[in-house]
Amino acid sequence: MGDRLKDRVAVVTGAGRGIGRGIALLLAHEGAAVVVNDLGGAVDGSGSSSTPADEVVTTIKNAGGRAIANADSVAEFGAAENIINTAVKEFGRIDILINVAGILRDRMIFNLSEDDWDAVVKVHLKGTFNCVRHASAHMRQQKFGRIVNFTSTSGLYGNSGQANYGAAKDGIAGLTRVVSRDLGKYGVTVNAIAPVAATRMTATVSDQARETRAKRGISAGAPASRMRMEPEDIAPMVVYLTTDGAKHINGQTFLVRGGVISLLNYPAPARTITKLGRWSADEIAAIFPSTFGMDLANPAPRQD
Amino acid sequence: MSGMLDGKVAVVTGAGRGIGRGVALALAAAGAKVVVNDYGVDIHGNVPSDAPANEVVNEIKKAGGEATSNGDSVADWNAAEHIIQTAVKEFGRIDILVTCAGILRDRMVFNMSEDDFDSVLGVHLKGTFNCMRHACVLMRQQKYGRIITFSSGSGLFGNPGQANYGSAKAAISGLTKVAARDLGKYGITVNSIAPVAATRMTLTPEFLKAREIRKQQGIIREERALAQLEDLKPEDVAPVVVFLASDHATNVNGQFFLCAGGSVSLLSQPRAVKTIFKADSAWTLDELDEVVPLTLAEGLVNPAPPRE
Numbered sequence: 001m002g003d004r005l006k007d008r009v010a011v012v013t014g015a016g017r018g019i020g021r022g023i024a025l026l027l028a029h030e031g032a033a034v035v036v037n038d039l040g041g042a043v044d045g046s047g048s049s050s051t052p053a054d055e056v057v058t059t060i061k062n063a064g065g066r067a068i069a070n071a072d073s074v075a076e077f078g079a080a081e082n083i084i085n086t087a088v089k090e091f092g093r094i095d096i097l098i099n100v101a102g103i104l105r106d107r108m109i110f111n112l113s114e115d116d117w118d119a120v121v122k123v124h125l126k127g128t129f130n131c132v133r134h135a136s137a138h139m140r141q142q143k144f145g146r147i148v149n150f151t152s153t154s155g156l157y158g159n160s161g162q163a164n165y166g167a168a169k170d171g172i173a174g175l176t177r178v179v180s181r182d183l184g185k186y187g188v189t190v191n192a193i194a195p196v197a198a199t200r201m202t203a204t205v206s207d208q209a210r211e212t213r214a215k216r217g218i219s220a221g222a223p224a225s226r227m228r229m230e231p232e233d234i235a236p237m238v239v240y241l242t243t244d245g246a247k248h249i250n251g252q253t254f255l256v257r258g259g260v261i262s263l264l265n266y267p268a269p270a271r272t273i274t275k276l277g278r279w280s281a282d283e284i285a286a287i288f289p290s291t292f293g294m295d296l297a298n299p300a301p302r303q304d
Numbered sequence: 305m306s307g308m309l310d311g312k313v314a315v316v317t318g319a320g321r322g323i324g325r326g327v328a329l330a331l332a333a334a335g336a337k338v339v340v341n342d343y344g345v346d347i348h349g350n351v352p353s354d355a356p357a358n359e360v361v362n363e364i365k366k367a368g369g370e371a372t373s374n375g376d377s378v379a380d381w382n383a384a385e386h387i388i389q390t391a392v393k394e395f396g397r398i399d400i401l402v403t404c405a406g407i408l409r410d411r412m413v414f415n416m417s418e419d420d421f422d423s424v425l426g427v428h429l430k431g432t433f434n435c436m437r438h439a440c441v442l443m444r445q446q447k448y449g450r451i452i453t454f455s456s457g458s459g460l461f462g463n464p465g466q467a468n469y470g471s472a473k474a475a476i477s478g479l480t481k482v483a484a485r486d487l488g489k490y491g492i493t494v495n496s497i498a499p500v501a502a503t504r505m506t507l508t509p510e511f512l513k514a515r516e517i518r519k520q521q522g523i524i525r526e527e528r529a530l531a532q533l534e535d536l537k538p539e540d541v542a543p544v545v546v547f548l549a550s551d552h553a554t555n556v557n558g559q560f561f562l563c564a565g566g567s568v569s570l571l572s573q574p575r576a577v578k579t580i581f582k583a584d585s586a587w588t589l590d591e592l593d594e595v596v597p598l599t600l601a602e603g604l605v606n607p608a609p610p611r612e
Contacts, residue, residue, distance in 0.1 A: 004589065030589070077418040109486045110441050114381045117433055121425075125471060129421055132467075136414045143610075156574040158481025158558060166482035167429065167475040174474020177462030182413045184608025233586035240592040250606040251462060253574075259582030263600045267460045269562060269569030277566050278539065281308055281334060281546035284568070288552065292570040298557040300488025302447075 001064060004243045005032035009091040011083060013037045013074050013131060014101030016052025018199035019150075022232035023098050024056055026239045028065035033091040036060070037070045037083050037101070043201055045103035045119050048073075066091070074101045074127030084134040096146045096242045097135040099128040099172075102165075104201050109163040117164045124168035129175060132190075136183055145188035146242040149176045151253060153194050156264070158299065173253060177266075180251030189250040191241050194264070196257035198229040228258030237261050270295060308550045310335035313395040315387060317341045317378050317435060318405030320356025322503035323454070323538040327402050328360055330542035331549065332369035337395040340364070341374040341387050341405070347505050349407040349423050352377075370395070378405045378431030388438040400450045400549045401439045403432045406472075408505055413467040421468045428472035433479060436494075440487055449492035450549040453480045455560060457498050460571070462607065473498075477560065484558030493557040495548050498571065500564035501538040536565040544568055578602075 010027045014020040016038030028034045036056045040049035053069035060067035070086045072079035087094040102124045105116040128149055139145025154162045155170030173192055180190040234256050240246055241254075255262040273279075273291050314331045318324035320342025332338045340360045344353035357373035364371040372394045376383035391398040406428045409420040432453055443449025458466045459474030477496055484494040500506075511533075541563045547553055548561075560571040580587070580599050587595070 002589065026589075109437060109483050110444050112437060114434075117430070117437075121429070121475075125425070125475060126421070129467065129471065130418075133413060133416060133421075140414050155475075155478030155481070158478070158485050160482065160485040163433070163479055163482045163486065167433065167479035170478025170481070171429065171459075171471045171475025174459030174462070174477075175467055175471040177460075177474070178458070178464065178467045178470035179413050181462050181464040181608045182467065184606055185611045187610040189606075228584070228586075230586065236587050236589050236592055240589060240596060243589075243593075245593055245597065246601070248606050248609075249601050249604055250608065252604060254600070255576060259584065259586055260579060261581070261587065261600065262576035262579040263604075264574050265572065265577045267560065267571045267574070270572040272567060272569040274568075275566040278537070279543045279566060279568065281330070281543045281550065284543055284547040285308070285550065285552040288547065288556075292559075292561075293556070295570065296556060296559060298488055298493075298555045300485045300557065301555070302491045303489040 002030040005030040008032040008095040008242070009087050009093050010096035010098065010242070011035040011037060011087050011094060011131070011135070012098040012100060013083065013127070015056055016040055018201070018231045019195055019197055019234045020098070020100035021056050022235040023100065023238050024067070025060060026235040027096065027242070028060040028067055029063065030239060032096060033066035034060060035070050035083065035087045035090070036067050037072065037074070039071055039073050039101070041103070043103060044105050045123060074131055075122045077130050080127065080130030081134045083131060084138070088138065093142065094135050094138050095144060097131055098238060099131055099149045101127055102150070102201070104165055106161045106165070108161050112163055120164035121168045124165070125171040125175070128172050132175070132179055136179070136188065139188045140183065140186045143187040145183065147179070147188065147190040148238050148241050149190070149192045151176070151192045151194045153196065153255070156194060160300070176253070177251055184250050189241070189247065191249060191251065192253040193234065193238055194253060194255045195234045196229060196255070197231040197234055199231050230258065233258050308334040308546060309400070312336040312399040312549070313391050313397050314400035314402065314549065315339040315341060315391050315398060315435070315439065316402045316404060317387065317431065319360055320344055322505065323499055323501055323541050324404030325360050326539035326542040327404060327545045328371070329364060330546050331400065332364040332371055333367065334546050336400060337370040338364060339374050339387065339391045339394065340371050341376065341378070343377045343405065344375060345407065347408050349427060378403070378435055379426040381434050384431065384434030385438045387435060388442070392442065397446065398439055398442055399448060401435055402452045402545055403435055404454050405431055406454065406505070408469055410465045410469070410510070412465055416467055424468035425472045428469070429475045432476050436479070436483060440483070440492065443492045444487065444490045447491040449487065451483065451492065451494040452545050452548050453494070453496045455480065455496045455498045457500065457562070460498060464608070481558050488557050493548070493553065495556060495558065496560045497541060497544060498560060498562045499541045500562070501536045501541060502534045503538050506533060540565045
């Protein structure tokens with residue numbers, strides 16, 4: 001057992017399986033008391049079970065750590081408050097919040113139903129907001145807090161068939177950037193992780209879809225045999241961001257895949273055209289190919 | 305009239321005022337028939353009115369253009385379908401969708417109510433999705449379409465006090481990137497504008513007061529660009545939208561443009577700026593303690609450092 005997080009109290013949402021489970025175990029290993037939150041539903045958000053969260057708690061306790069299970073849904077404002085209050089009631093405070101909970105309902109946008117949109121945005125984006133909102137009130141008062149949110153390459157780069165998931169995940173990236181500025185001065189840091197790992201969520205991408213993409217030269221994740229993609233590999237960087245050594249890292253996004261960790265850029269002007277006064281559309285059309293157009297490729301060119 | 309959009313049919317949401325109004329006028333001037341959609345509410349989303357949309361329609365008609373007004377709320381799935389159907393019923397098709405509709409309810413995150421979060425996301429994010437979803441079905445069938453969404457520097461760069469608005473606008477950027485990839489092969493492009501302009505949403509009493517305090521504290525100087533927000537006209541954003549809606553921009557897809565007066569920038573896509581890697585295993589905490597400060601975190605600046 002390490003002691004980097006001795007006396008700290010953490011909440012990890014979606015901690016029953018996959019990436020969240022790995023984070024909960026490592027936080028506990030470093031001495032934090034952990035609220036293991038998981039609704040225990042299927043990948044598409046249906047059903048619920050307290051078993052996954054209970055199993056992680058048992059694993060932590062067997063290793064000599066402190067943990068308690070919680071099965072509330074992050075998607076409900078009131079239930080999310082109960083998740084945060086579970087930490088306060090059971091362990092006296094909340095220092096660390098890790099927002100991993102999420103579901104998937106992939107569809108091309110022209111076939112995406114209102115319910116598939118709402119359900120995915122509600123768990124990921126609203127769920128992350130709900131937990132951040134309730135935890136931040138405590139963290140601001142105690143002038144200490146560490147929040148790590150989960151964004152995705154799906155939103156950062158755009159994955160076909162994931163309008164709901166990609167929007168929610170890029171929304172979480174925006175939430176992270178805003179909230180890091182709302183809370184930084186109170187000693188709270190807010191960062192985001194874009195993970196790549198083989199879990200039951202990525203297993204939903206069919207072999208056929210992977211083959212089609214590979215033929216077109218579009219990445220759908222290389223075969224697992226060639227690239228390390230263990231869900232447990234995401235945990236060390238997440239836990240590092242909660243330690244005292246990372247107290248100045250705020251408002252950043254890190255891409256983590258196996259032993260590869262990258263700092264991602266903030267968007268910035270890549271090329272600029274300027275004139276005094278207003279451009280006309282004709283002027284822009286004339287200048288575009290020799291300015292902005294030089295850098296551009298259509299990510300999905302027209303198929304005739 | 306430049307005629308760049310002759311024969312095209314456009315829907316502009318939030319077109320009753322500000323940037324959306326400028327876009328509707330410019331699209332019409334370029335030859336497009338325009339559905340001028342505006343729910344007509346105040347900037348917090350209250351008190352609907354038909355007047356703003358009707359005024360813009362009158363302006364377009366007086367200038368010799370074609371337009372019809374619509375007062376539906378983009379935030380409602382079925383009402384959004386009705387907005388798109390208005391284009392089909394009145395003008396026979398829909399070629400161009402520009403989603404400007406939005407509201408603001410700024411609060412620090414620890415004081416933000418659930419309703420303030422839901423309302424802002426409902427209009428911006430769900431509203432953009434709703435209109436896009438209904439329009440793209442028709443655009444896919446006709447193998448032609450132009451969708452221009454509105455993102456914001458608030459979500460891309462992070463503005464304090466806007467957890468709702470920044471989330472919604474960043475989510476629109478994710479939606480834009482995915483939709484560009486879902487729809488590109490059907491001859492549809494999806495791009496986004498991050499505008500900076502003086503409108504009722506930006507030149508708020510709170511903004512003017514905050515700017516005055518910053519000036520007094522010497523944090524911003526008079527000559528800085530921020531101090532001249534009033535000079536950045538909402539109409540300045542429209543020419544880029546007209547260009548993106550035209551056949552000149554057939555292969556411009558999934559891109560983001562920052563528009564502020566006469567300054568137009570193509571924004572960079574996300575990319576790794578620094579990477580550490582191990583070939584065969586994950587990093588351990590001991591290793592990260594040692595390596596991260598010298599690599600990934602080297603030179604990082606906390607955008608809101610703690611006040612002791």
